[in-house]
Structure formats: C-alpha cells, structure tokens
Amino acid sequence: MKLKLNVWRQKNGASQGQFVSYDANDVSKDMSFLEMLDVLNEELMGKGQDPIAFDHDCREGICGMCSMVINGRPHGPQKNTTACQLHMRQFNDGDEITIEPWRAKAFPVVKDLAVDRSALDRIIQAGGYVSVSTGNAPDGNAIPIPKQNADRAFDAAACIGCGACVAACPNASAMLFTSAKIAHLALLPQGQPERMDRVLKMVAAMDALDFGGCTNHGECEAACPKGISLENIALMNRDFLKASLGKRPERAASGD
C-alpha cells in the first residue's frame, strides 16, 4: 500500500508545531501502525531528517503509553483498539492519514506526538488508592465479594491511563479516567472506608489540573480503547453528591 501521512511535528514544548507530509510506500497490511512509523523513521534518518518522536512501549495495548490521534480519532478508527494494536489492514491503498498528539491544555506537548500526562498521576495521588500499608492485610478470603461486583470493579479497573478520553472530549475533561478509578474502588469492600473522601479529593485534583468540565458528550466512552463505560461517571457523580451533602467539617486539632 502507498499512503500519505500528515504528521504533527513540534520541536519541543516551547516551539510552535505544524503538520508535515510524508509518503509511506510499501506498507504491508500485516504491519502495525507503529511499525509503519518505525519504517518511515528509518527512511527519514537515512535522508538525514529528524525522525518522528512518539510515545510507545508495550505495543500490546496495555501500558497506555501510545497516544496518537489518527484521522481525528484518539487511537484511530478501530473500536477498542489502541494505536499500537491498530494494524494497517484497517486502511486502504492511497489513504491519507492525519496523525497528531493528544490535544488538551492539561497535556502539554513534549515533542512531535509525545505529550506530558503527569496530570493523570496527580489525580491518582489525590486518592486513587486504598490506604493500606504493607503487611497489614487480612486473609484474602476474609471478605467475600459478590462475583458481579468483582467483575464490575475489574471492568472499571481495566483503564490503562492513556488519556484518550481527554483527547476525545471537546472540553478535554478527565471525568472518564477519574471516574474509572473511583468506581473501581467504590465497588469493592476494600474501598468503602475512604469512599466519600476519595471522590471529593480526586475531583478537586482533577479540577485544579486544567481539565475541562463534563457536558455529557460521551466522546470519551466512544474513544476509550478499553471500553470503559460512562456508567462510571454516573457512579462518580452520585458519590460526589452524597459526599458533598454528607461532608463534615475537618476536626480542628486541639492544641494546648
């Protein structure tokens, strides 16, 4: 196959970027999207041109590192498929493909297609965990968990933290990412002690990090390569409301 690629190039965070066009010749349908870019990069380097920088690691759709918007869709045209798992048999000879980084204020571009997603780590730092120190745990079978709850929690926990939801959202909201973690822990007994606290803190962190608000477009769920459901946002909203209404003021420290 012969393809025309329009790729976003940007030297670094401080520079302006632009689209540059390249011809990808001899693309095999069995190649993955990233392998196609590897081959292009080898050609570019052979001609003395700077190769395209892009984030990737596992190339199996699980680490969440690959992050490119392909023809306007985060991770490309195939449902439930990350960019690294997208294979060229999804395209046709002569296609023109636009490739750009995640676009969001909270994800500044680092170089070309690579962006800084440390904002997502900061949301997790605000409460996306169970506060149990090592060595403290009761026996694994001490608390039975209904199978359907465990399954639902797993579905929410399957989020790979790639940020496609943010990239797809017209408001660049991180609601789907945040709610996936909140829901995962809210559905398990282990998450109950901190459930109300967690949702308030994580939402506050999300808001403080320049993500946009949610106006129920649903683009996030459509773009998510792991099928994370909008239901999680609904659960988060319910927990947020409950927590906000039930919030007690912090206990003042007594000092003498």
Added chain:
Amino acid sequence: MNLDSKSPAGPIDKKWESHQFEMKLVNPANKRKHTIIVVGTGLAGASAAAAMGELGYNVLSFCYQDSPRRAHSIAAQGGINAAKNYQNDGDSVFRLFYDTVKGGDFRARESNVHRLAEISVKIIDQCVAQGVPFAREYGGLLSNRSFGGAQVSRTFYARGQTGQQLLIGAYQAMERQVAAGTVKAYSRHEMLELVVIDGIARGIVTRDMVTGKIESWSADAVVLATGGYGNVFYLSTNAKGCNTTAIWRAYKKGAAFANPCYTQIHPTCIPVSGDHQSKLTLMSESLRNDGRVWVPLKKGDKRAPDQIPEAERDYYLERKYPSYGNLAPRDISSRAAKQVCDEGRGVGETGFGVYLDFSDAIKRLSEAKVAEKYGNLFEMYERITGENPYKVPMRIYPAIHYTMGGLWVDYNLQSTIPGLHVIGEANFSDHGANRLGASALMQGLADGYFILPYTIGHYLVTAKPGKVSTDHPEFKKAEAEVAARSSHFLGMKGKRTVDSFHKELGKIMWEYCGMARTEAGLKKALELIPKLREEFHKNLNVLGTADEMNQSLEKAGRVSDFFELAELMCRDALERRESCGGHFREEFQDEGEAKRDDANFSHVAAWEYTGDDKAPKRNIEPLNFEYVHLQTRSYK
C-alpha cells in the same frame, strides 16, 4: 570474588523467620534520615518504593517511561502463584517450594526459593486489601487456576490481565507515598551510570529524557528493579524500551552477573509476520489450561485445520508428557514446538507455528465461558492476525520472554557491590534455570513488599554508609562518562541506524544462543558479535543533539550495552557444558530432553568484569540440594 550467599543456618522453614529477628532494625524515627534510590517502577520497584516510603524512608524513584504505571509488569497476563491451598488439592508452602526448585531444573538456591513460597500467601492478602480485582467464585471467594509445571490450582488471576492489576495496586500504593512526601518520582529519567565510592554504591547518574540534562543523585543505598534483558534478541515479548543498561553499568562497576545464558523462551506467542516485526506478543500460558497444542501428523500437510481429522493430528505435548500434557513447563514445551517445526510439520505461512486449539474447550464450556476466562487475549490475537480464534485455532510459536539470569544477589538481595540491591527480574533470582508460569509476579512483589524493606534496614545499620554529596569527584567523573558516550554516538555520523544494528544482533543471538545451542554455534556468535559491535562504534547514524528528546540516542546507549551483554551470554552458554532449564546444549541431551551434569555444574556462574577488552572471570557459587533431591526433571 566472595560469593557468600549469607543464607541463614537452620531448617529451611525457619531460616527467614530467624533471619528477620537477627537482622538489625532502623529505629522508626531514624528511617527518615535515610535516602534510598529505586530505579524501575515495575512490580518489584513500585512495591519496594511504596513499602519503604510507608516505613518512613525517603525514596527517590526513577523510570524511563512517562509514568511509573507503564512498567512492563503491566503486560503480564496469566496470574500469580501462592500456596494458599484454597482449592484443597494438595498445595502447601513446601509443595510450591518443591515445584519451583524442580521447575528451575535444580539450579536455584533452596533458601531463597523456600522464602518465596512462604511469602507468597501474604502477597495475595496485600493485593486484595489494595483493591486488586482478582477473579472470584460465585460464593464470593477467590478463584484459582492451574499453570505450567504444577499439578495443583494455585494461581490467582484477574482475567488475562493479572500483571496490570497487580502493578496498578503497587503503583497506587507508591502514589500514596508520593502524596505523603516520602517518595519522589522522576519519570522520563533514564539511569545511565552507577556511582561507586570506596567500593560502596552511593548513587546514580540519570539523563532527563526531555531536556537531556545529566544529573547526579546520591543516596544511602541503591536498588535496581529494572527488569530483564530479553531485548538483546531484538524480538521478544518485552516492551520496546526494556533494556539491560542499569544492571550492565552495575556489572562494569563490580556487580557479578549470574547465569546470563538462562533465558526463557515462552512457548505460546504470536508468530512473526514480516521483517517489520518490532516485538512479539505473548499469549498467556493460562490458555494452555484449555487449549490443546497440535500439529499435523504428516510432514508438509498444508490443509486448513478444520480439514485435518483427529486421527491425522499430533497432540504432541499430550503424547510426550502424559501427566502434564499441555501444561508442561515452558522450556520443555518450547523445545517440543521447535522440534516439530524443524521436522517440517509446522503451520502457517512460514512453517514456524503450531496450533493452540480451543474447539474442544468451546464445546465443553461454551463460547461465553471461554470468553469470560480469556476474552481479552482472544481479542488481542484477532487484532494482530486478523484471524478469529473462536473459529480457527490460534497459531503460536515460541519467543523470548523472560531472563532468569541477572545480577547475583545474596539472601539479603544485595549484589557483590555493598549497598547495591537488586530485585525482581533484574536479579538472578529464585527461578534457577527455568521460571514457572505465574511466579515472576510472585517474586517481584515478594522482593519489593516483604524482603527488601527488611534487608535494606539491616544494611543501613550494619554498613553505616553516611552521607555523600553529589559534588564528590566520582559523581562528576560519572557524569562526564555519560556525556562522553552521548557525544560518541552523536558524533559518528555513519550510515546505519541503531535499529538496523539491533535487528542484526538479535538475529545472531536467536540463531546461535536461542532455543538450542551448540559449541560451534556459540563460538561463531563470539566471532560475529565483536565484529558487528566494532562496526556499531564506527558506522552509527544518530541525528539530533543530546539536549532534547532524542529517541535514537536513547536506543543507541541501550544497544551498545546489549552488544556487550550478548558476548557474555554466549560465553556463559559455552562454558556451561550441560543442558538445564532454558539453556539447551544439543551436545547434552537425552532424545530431546535436557541432560544436566550435576556433578560438574550444580552451581551458579557469577561473571566478574575485568576490563573492556579482557575476558571476564567466571566465579562459582556451589548449589546444594538438601530438601529437594536432585533428580531427572520429568513431566512424563
């Protein structure tokens, strides 16, 4: 070189218990006076950083990816072993210990392995408490499944994404410590040098992968949790960025590298589709619980699988190993696959493939039940190959997956460099010559949560390393060395890219140091590799500068270290004149089965660096098997 394992005396099931009392403790209020560097944020690194942060230590954590949650532990699929015996089928700490020693083909240190089996039960408890969504039975209790090399169902799992969930648990625990201020996490920072002062590990030098800045970090102890070196073969199931640099730099500063030739080839991976192939994708061993492995009985049979009747199929694992069948351990299953393909009975276009067939399981359980167990794996397979494994059998072929070799460590997980501790796949670990499925996750978390936090305290109290400033000349020297290496790669302006060298190196290694090794082949590799390495250092083309994000420059450093490691691996494979586990020498076999030479090789080969153009020195740690008596490892 003194290879004192420091294994405690006493009966094997009391060693760790007594050691925990014997080890010195750091007073709770004193812990905050110590800084510990942890490089790598996989299961071992993230759990160690979290656990040490919880204890009150100051931890500096580094990873090359854009977030600690990207570590390649995330891709582990099948499950984690623990000796809970929830299934009432005969499991126990001793049986897990026994299976692991036997599975390692009697080349692991018994004391370490028994400890691993003891700790396994606590790991499950900790993960459940963190909210890891393990699979559950209808009654609400934890589910188990079987894994290779075991006749009990002791593997805990979360669909086909167990590594992901365990890593996310550890990552979350680590992020809690980041929020608490005890752990400082530096993403997109690659460790490029270890700093040793007066023989003690005192810190590291990193490169900021965004700005190119080279920086020194000093600490009271250094921990490497940087994973395996499978990418020396270019094609492996590892992530693209996985590399040997951290442990290789340590090796060159005096850390013994043990058993580098013990590499594990996983039998069930998606076959190569072309020259553009950038990595190989694992299809979890758990699939072999229900899938049946077969090839056509006759050579050259190119019929579609559904056209081949049962009587003309060879379910070769079931035939050769009746008591373990499709769950025979990885090294044995991989060699069996290679053997049938070499005989001309392989499937797929290249002839390098065997079938993993689920039609019987689908008939027995229903498609829905099979989807529930393996859903994501089937989808992954279809995305990559375009074939539907619910309708046609999966095609699989062995691929490099795990490295049992790594830096030598004693019972306290300390290397031969005082202060340098190594955990997870990066150390030469407890798996001997072959790792059983579902035990890597177990080992990473055991090391990070339950062993290192104790042994590092003991080091700090007994060694009293004291403080050192990054202004010390050794740090400056290391920074200069790192800068010089970068300049060297950038300055060559040759004709070949890093990847082109890496691919060629990988082919040499797969051909001569892969599944089946020979004296002639290894010697050939030891001629080809130095020649290619020489060309690498003359003809490399790396564009750009060091002061920006430069992915080619990153790769150049890693491949440079792979070249040197490759030679050591071949040397190790040449010297070990026996077959054991993942190391198979064609000259030492019993009709295709590995033939060990216990009289001469029941030991760890710990290599010592003596200089760049000098042969390394092979030191020995003898292995004694008091509890699991040496026997021919049979799975028939």
